[in-house]
Amino acid sequence: MLTSRAKVVVKKEMNFWERIYLPAILGGTIITIKHLFKRKTTIKYPEVKREISAVYRGQHVLKRDENGAERCTACGLCAVACPAEAITMTASERKKGEEHLYREEKYAAVYEINMLRCIFCGLCEEACPKEAIFLTDRVESSDYSRKAFIFGKDKLVEPVDQRIDVTKRQLPVVLEFKQKKSLSHNR
Amino acid sequence: MAKVTIDGIEIEVPDGTTILNAARQIGGKIVPPAMCYYTSLKDTGGKCRVCLVKVSQGSAKDPRPMPKLVASCRTPVADGMVVQNITSPDVLEARKGVVEFLLLNHPIDCPICDQAGECDLQDLTYEHGTEVTRTEFERRTFDKIDIGDKIKLHMTRCIMCYRCVYVADQLTPERVHGVLNRGDHSEISTYIEKAVDNDFSGNMIDVCPVGALTDRTFRFKSRVWFTKPMDAHRNCSKCCGKVVLWMKGDDILRVTGRKDHYGEVREFICNECRFEHKNTADWVIGGPRHINRHSVISQNHYEKVDLQKLRKEIDRQIVFQKGKQLPETSTSHS
Numbered sequence: 121m122l123t124s125r126a127k128v129v130v131k132k133e134m135n136f137w138e139r140i141y142l143p144a145i146l147g148g149t150i151i152t153i154k155h156l157f158k159r160k161t162t163i164k165y166p167e168v169k170r171e172i173s174a175v176y177r178g179q180h181v182l183k184r185d186e187n188g189a190e191r192c193t194a195c196g197l198c199a200v201a202c203p204a205e206a207i208t209m210t211a212s213e214r215k216k217g218e219e220h221l222y223r224e225e226k227y228a229a230v231y232e233i234n235m236l237r238c239i240f241c242g243l244c245e246e247a248c249p250k251e252a253i254f255l256t257d258r259v260e261s262s263d264y265s266r267k268a269f270i271f272g273k274d275k276l277v278e279p280v281d282q283r284i285d286v287t288k289r290q291l292p293v294v295l296e297f298k299q300k301k302s303l304s305h306n307r
Numbered sequence: 308m309a310k311v312t313i314d315g316i317e318i319e320v321p322d323g324t325t326i327l328n329a330a331r332q333i334g335g336k337i338v339p340p341a342m343c344y345y346t347s348l349k350d351t352g353g354k355c356r357v358c359l360v361k362v363s364q365g366s367a368k369d370p371r372p373m374p375k376l377v378a379s380c381r382t383p384v385a386d387g388m389v390v391q392n393i394t395s396p397d398v399l400e401a402r403k404g405v406v407e408f409l410l411l412n413h414p415i416d417c418p419i420c421d422q423a424g425e426c427d428l429q430d431l432t433y434e435h436g437t438e439v440t441r442t443e444f445e446r447r448t449f450d451k452i453d454i455g456d457k458i459k460l461h462m463t464r465c466i467m468c469y470r471c472v473y474v475a476d477q478l479t480p481e482r483v484h485g486v487l488n489r490g491d492h493s494e495i496s497t498y499i500e501k502a503v504d505n506d507f508s509g510n511m512i513d514v515c516p517v518g519a520l521t522d523r524t525f526r527f528k529s530r531v532w533f534t535k536p537m538d539a540h541r542n543c544s545k546c547c548g549k550v551v552l553w554m555k556g557d558d559i560l561r562v563t564g565r566k567d568h569y570g571e572v573r574e575f576i577c578n579e580c581r582f583e584h585k586n587t588a589d590w591v592i593g594g595p596r597h598i599n600r601h602s603v604i605s606q607n608h609y610e611k612v613d614l615q616k617l618r619k620e621i622d623r624q625i626v627f628q629k630g631k632q633l634p635e636t637s638t639s640h641s
Contacts, residue, residue, distance in 0.1 A: 193418045193419055194527075195417070195418030195419070195423070195530070196530035196532070196533060197418070199533070200530075200532055200533075200603065200606065211527040211528075211529075212527060213526065213527050224416075224418070224419055225419055226419045226527050249417075249418050250418060300439070
């Protein structure tokens with residue numbers, strides 16, 4: 121025996137009332153009827169949505185800076201931090217005249233997150249030195265094919281005119297840390 | 308022969324050996340870091356000052372301590388010399404200061420830099436540096452220069468170690484690469500931007516401890532920790548042909564020389580091996596390169612353990628440990 125919790129099964133002979141099963145069936149029905157008048161624990165999802173935390177970890181966003189240039193520089197730290205190995209990227213060099221599109225000399229030409237592999241742990245957000253990737257409170261969409269869950273830059277980068285607010289995710293400590301002049305090389 | 312004691316460990320080395328090389332013969336944590344010293348290049352060393360050590364007893368004949376911290380890569384040992392490296396708080400404090408100075412003008416653009424992950428300055432800063440900088444001045448900036456069509460020079464990242472200058476001096480017949488100006492304004496430059504077209508010029512990429520000189524054929528191709536280093540060789544008429552291939556799948560993204568334990572290339576390779584042969588069929592692949600398990604490159608990198616080699620190393624360590632008083636800090640750890 122591996123544990124002391126094992127019990128010896130006793131098969132007792134049933135009496136008359138137990139044998140006709142009616143009281144047991146009646147008891148079950150009463151429980152069912154009782155539950156009809158109780159408050160439901162489920163909600164009708166697409167119409168009704170549950171309240172979620174401000175730091176909920178949902179679909180990722182690749183942020184742009186205040187001038188609309190992409191912050192991501194394809195440094196690969198999110199990919200190396202990712203425990204599910206869901207992130208892949210290909211870097212490219214910024215050409216002359218693209219300064220308004222990309223913040224740094226190097227940028228991610230391809231940036232893909234496999235949403236089926238992703239476990240939404242938020243380590244990519246923590247690893248990012250450029251404040252480029254954030255998890256948001258958006259819930260990712262559903263689809264019929266697996267291919268559609270490999271999110272590319274078209275789905276991840278925020279549109280210039282519809283910015284995604286992530287200020288709630290940044291704690292006061294983080295914001296204060298960013299104000300330090302000694303870290304200004306990373307602005 | 309001279310008997311020296313480094314951090315309480317005694318070793319006998321031939322006369323004329325530098326303190327740094329004596330420490331390297333002992334190995335382990337007591338080896339001072341070196342950014343400018345390079346074994347296979349003559350006259351290197353004495354520039355970066357990170358290898359500073361304290362000599363608390365000059366020699367057996369003259370036991371007075373040396374008045375200041377000395378650069379261990381340029382100071383020869385004397386019989387009866389007692390050297391303190393990590394056991395001396397002065398040395399650690401000085402090293403911290405040196406690192407701060409090295410980073411004074413360094414852009415710290417590691418997320419962009421191709422050297423990140425195998426950068427000596429990153430390792431040094433991680434071990435000896437402070438988290439923040441105190442300088443509030445603008446960092447010096449330079450335009451990027453193409454040295455030939457294969458090498459990119461980011462002068463902003465340079466720490467003025469002069470290693471590449473010695474490569475140009477010693478491996479190439481005519482000198483077309485040197486340092487202009489003085490002090491804060493000094494910069495590595497080619498002679499009137501003349502392309503360095505020499506068979507061994509590519510080695511300045513390997514000797515650069517930071518990302519100032521990088522391979523243009525590898526530029527932004529991949530982060531080093533996503534590539535797999537493999538030992539390989541080919542028959543080359545110009546050089547030894549022993550290289551490391553940095554592969555991604557079946558593609559060879561980059562070819563470098565084989566760096567040893569201290570990040571130094573012993574056998575330089577020619578430009579043809581480095582830049583022209585990016586095809587797996589050109590090489591005889593030996594197997595995965597040994598990567599220190601503390602390196603970020605070692606993620607997803609698997610290699611066979613050479614038990615004979617491991618045993619030899621353990622035996623060597625045991626000999627050094629025998630009957631020796633360990634410094635306070637390390638006894639508390641073990």
